[in-house]
Amino acid sequence: MTSSTARNDYARDRAAIEDTVAAFVLALDARDIKRAVGCLAERVTWNYESVTGRPATVLGPEELEARWNATIVHTDASQHFLSLPHISTEGDHATCIVHARVEMRLANPGGSPYTATNGTYTFGLVRAGSGWLLDSVTMGLLWTDGNPRIMELAAEKGQQR
Template identity: 80%
Template sequence: MTELESLAGYALDRAKIEDTVAAFVLALDARDIQGAVGRLAERVTWNYESVTGRPSAEVSPGELAARWHATIVHTDASQHFLSLPHIRVDGDRARCVVHARVEVRLSNPGGSPSTSTNGTYTFGLVRAGHGWRIDSVTMVLLWNDGNSRIMELAAEKGARE
């Protein structure tokens, strides 16, 4: 393989990885849970320990879909802001690290209607056919602002409906 072919292959992989990550978070914000799940591998290591205190766990896309159906779909809105992707490809594996700010809104009688989680996401990806699937998500929290109970309140709202 020539250097030019190698660079072209990396550029194509990079574009596909960025597209996979963007499609995943855009689907979540649009409440398109199936669209988000469609970007995932068969098993996903989910690590939000720095945000929730719960340890990292390997879960299925179906388990994540159930979580999102119980929480995020019951919020008024969410928006994931991701920037500055740092991507490394090693054969059929890749890693994409981005700055992240996640805003979630939910009108509620218990305080502020919004929360903001700020940190970095590290997405692990595995090559799947001509594209990529996310097989790990790690959020490293830098700081939170607002009502830290928003997702808990959304789950309570969902349980009532």
């Protein structure tokens, strides 16, 4: 393989990896849970320990779909801001690390309608045909602002329906 071919392959992979990550968070923010699930591998290591204190767990797309249908769809709005992707590939596996700010809104009688989580996301990806699927998501928390109960309140709202 020539160095030009290797650069072209990396550029194609990088673009596809960035597209997968963007499609995933844009789908969550649009409440298109089926589309978000379509970005996932058969098993996903889900690690929000730095945010929730709960250890990482391996979940299937159906389990994540149920989680999001019980929480994020019951918020008023969310927006994932991601920037400065650092991407590395090794064969059929890739890592994409980004700065992240995730904002959630939910009108509630118990406090601020806003929360923001600031840190880094590390997305692990596996090659799937000509594209990539997420097989791990890790949030590395730096700090939070606002009401830390927003997702808990969203889940309560979902249970009331």
